[in-house]
Amino acid sequence: MKKILLMLVLTVVFLSSVGMVASKGMESSDFDDPSVCRGCHSDIYDQWDGSLHSASYTDPLYLKLEEIASEETDGLTDDYCTKCHTPIGVLSGEVPPIGLDNPNLGEISKKGISCDFCHSVNGSTGIGNGAFTVSPDGTKRGPHDDSKSPYHKTEFSDLHTKSEFCGMCHDVSHPVNGHPIETTYTEWKEGPYNTGDPKTATYCQDCHMTPGITQFESNPGKSTSMGPEREHIYTHYFVGGNVAVPVLLESEVHRKMAEDRLKSAAKLKLEVSDAKAGEEAEIKVKVTNIGAGHKLPTGLTEAREIWIEVIATDSEGKKIFHSGELDENGNVDPGAVMYHTVLADAEGNPTLKVWKVESTISDNRISPKETRIETYHFNIPNDAKSPILIQAKLNYRSASQELLDLLLGKDTVVSPVLEMASQAKEIGAGGVEASETPGFGIILSVLGIVAAFFFSRGIKSI
Ligand code: HEC
Ligand code: HEC
Ligand code: HEC
Ligand code: HEC
Numbered sequence: 001m002k003k004i005l006l007m008l009v010l011t012v013v014f015l016s017s018v019g020m021v022a023s024k025g026m027e028s029s030d031f032d033d034p035s036v037c038r039g040c041h042s043d044i045y046d047q048w049d050g051s052l053h054s055a056s057y058t059d060p061l062y063l064k065l066e067e068i069a070s071e072e073t074d075g076l077t078d079d080y081c082t083k084c085h086t087p088i089g090v091l092s093g094e095v096p097p098i099g100l101d102n103p104n105l106g107e108i109s110k111k112g113i114s115c116d117f118c119h120s121v122n123g124s125t126g127i128g129n130g131a132f133t134v135s136p137d138g139t140k141r142g143p144h145d146d147s148k149s150p151y152h153k154t155e156f157s158d159l160h161t162k163s164e165f166c167g168m169c170h171d172v173s174h175p176v177n178g179h180p181i182e183t184t185y186t187e188w189k190e191g192p193y194n195t196g197d198p199k200t201a202t203y204c205q206d207c208h209m210t211p212g213i214t215q216f217e218s219n220p221g222k223s224t225s226m227g228p229e230r231e232h233i234y235t236h237y238f239v240g241g242n243v244a245v246p247v248l249l250e251s252e253v254h255r256k257m258a259e260d261r262l263k264s265a266a267k268l269k270l271e272v273s274d275a276k277a278g279e280e281a282e283i284k285v286k287v288t289n290i291g292a293g294h295k296l297p298t299g300l301t302e303a304r305e306i307w308i309e310v311i312a313t314d315s316e317g318k319k320i321f322h323s324g325e326l327d328e329n330g331n332v333d334p335g336a337v338m339y340h341t342v343l344a345d346a347e348g349n350p351t352l353k354v355w356k357v358e359s360t361i362s363d364n365r366i367s368p369k370e371t372r373i374e375t376y377h378f379n380i381p382n383d384a385k386s387p388i389l390i391q392a393k394l395n396y397r398s399a400s401q402e403l404l405d406l407l408l409g410k411d412t413v414v415s416p417v418l419e420m421a422s423q424a425k426e427i428g429a430g431g432v433e434a435s436e437t438p439g440f441g442i443i444l445s446v447l448g449i450v451a452a453f454f455f456s457r458g459i460k461s462i
């Protein structure tokens with residue numbers, strides 16, 4: 001018995017010395033399950049449930065990329081990826097190994113970025129790569145200095161009220177060569193929403209934790225029936241641009257909010273000069289990032305795609321010009337104007353495998369409040385019938401078809417496309433006229449296909 005105990009102690013000492021045992025020997029049971037918080041903070045629970053934070057360790061796209069990363073690096077990426085995607089799993093030492101079939105993985109670790117993780121954060125060591133420090137001592141840190149709860153101690157935390165809180169995870173750089181991969185916090189910090197003065201700055205929380213999509217909007221009420229009435233209660237939907245994962249989580253609320261958010265992020269203005277059959281048409285498409293506090297797009301931008309589609313048709317419906325079309329493999333026309341980043345491996349070849357990234361080939365994303373003007377020219381054939389309808393759209397999808405094919409296999413899932421903004425005009429009938437653009441029908445049916453695919457494979461979160 002003594003011998004076994006000694007071996008156990010030695011093992012622990014060895015593991016601690018190589019940094020494999022979680023600091024201060026935390027256990028996942030030191031953190032409360034979100035269902036405990038739900039008992040009193042039910043609205044906040046319902047907002048968080050169905051968010052990508054609640055699914056950060058069950059998101060099928062994440063799990064698949066994590067698996068490929070692990071295979072290709074002999075497990076070197078295991079504790080790196082998981083630090084942000086299941087912080088409690090890593091702090092408690094349950095993770096690595098990676099994957100949902102890990103026998104050590106507790107229920108709380110599966111629930112990703114949960115209530116008690118965020119509210120046990122007691123400080124940070126800086127920005128990016130999971131720079132949080134955590135103390136699951138029962139004290140819940142938050143925005144109030146006068147908050148009293150019969151269940152837990154409370155403490156005011158300035159960090160929770162600032163973008164730096166989100167910046168601990170929403171800036172990702174390569175752990176070995178330091179190359180930036182995701183830079184949402186840095187984009188915000190360098191942009192116009194960071195005025196440097198807390199009275200006028202618009203923090204991440206102001207857009208992502210209030211009913212206002214592009215600015216602070218108050219949400220008066222109570223965070224629990226036993227709490228006081230307050231001028232504002234921070235919401236916990238944490239909605240970005242992802243419409244596909246909320247469909248998997250069967251959260252219509254989050255899906256709809258993501259759609260609204262994307263439609264509030266950008267403005268598109270179409271400028272055309274009049275031209276007739278046999279002449280050259282010139283079109284200008286102006287795109288402004290009116291609503292995002294960071295670049296458009298942000299986050300995983302080697303995968304996200306925002307692009308302009310321009311279609312010109314004559315009055316008989318004959319297509320004269322099309323830029324930004326999807327080809328038969330679901331890839332966007334390579335000649336299209338696309339806002340995203342292209343990252344490269346050591347040989348300088350484009351890669352979607354972030355662990356291989358050593359440099360950036362291009363980054364043409366639109367900064368906050370910036371306007372881009374893109375110009376198109378094409379000839380209107382002599383036999384085209386006036387008037388000519390010109391439509392310009394700004395499209396978004398969370399993942400290129402190439403990434404989905406890599407992760408889920410070719411011809412399995414169609415990446416859903418969402419229209420962020422559009423405008424249409426008619427020319428060639430003696431002037432320029434505004435016109436209606438066709439709507440959204442196809443997009444929603446595609447989302448249905450995505451969901452059906454995941455359900456058929458039994459991939460469903462929590
Ligand atoms: C028995 C009811 C109850 C339970 C269970 C409960 N809380 Fe609270 N909590 C309260 C009350 C009451 C307040 C005070 C509300 C106020 O001041 O507006 C509060 C306040 C808070 C605050 C604000 C703290 C501050 O200083 O700004 C946070 C954060 C919080 N709770 C997180 C949690 C988390 C996380 C859980 C689950 C681990 C949880 N609560 C479980 C009742 C509860
Ligand atoms: C990603 C981190 C994160 C997660 C996950 C999270 N919160 Fe919060 N929560 C915050 C931040 C940040 C604030 C304060 C925002 C501010 O002041 O700008 C906050 C505020 C609160 C407040 C105070 C609300 C108010 O305005 O009076 C309560 C209560 C709370 N959270 C409870 C919860 C509960 C319960 C859950 C889980 C269902 C949860 N939180 C999940 C980050 C988080
Ligand atoms: C512990 C790390 C961590 C912290 C802290 C954190 N996040 Fe996140 N957040 C993530 C991860 C990981 C995801 C992506 C999960 C996935 O898709 O698998 C995410 C997703 C999101 C999304 C959804 C993105 C989309 O594509 O729709 C939003 C919005 C978001 N976070 C906002 C915030 C805000 C605002 C804060 C600060 C109040 C914050 N996050 C704090 C790690 C974190
Ligand atoms: C002025 C309002 C505003 C501020 C401030 C803001 N955001 Fe956003 N955010 C948006 C809008 C609008 C979108 C949707 C467009 C998009 O995807 O870029 C978005 C999208 C996102 C996404 C999803 C990106 C994607 O396409 O996958 C994440 C993640 C995110 N924000 C995190 C943050 C974080 C972290 C901060 C603070 C550093 C922040 N946001 C500050 C408005 C804001």
Ligand code: HEC
Binds near residue numbers: 081082083
């Ligand atoms: C520093 C924290 C952090 C680390 C480390 C990290 N991620 Fe993430 N990850 C995030 C955040 C934040 C988002 C959300 C960004 C957005 O929505 O665009 C995200 C989003 C993702 C997504 C997109 C999910 C979706 O549904 O669109 C995938 C896939 C992903 N991460 C895989 C990985 C892999 C694989 C690794 C390790 C090689 C890794 N992440 C390491 C923070 C991190």
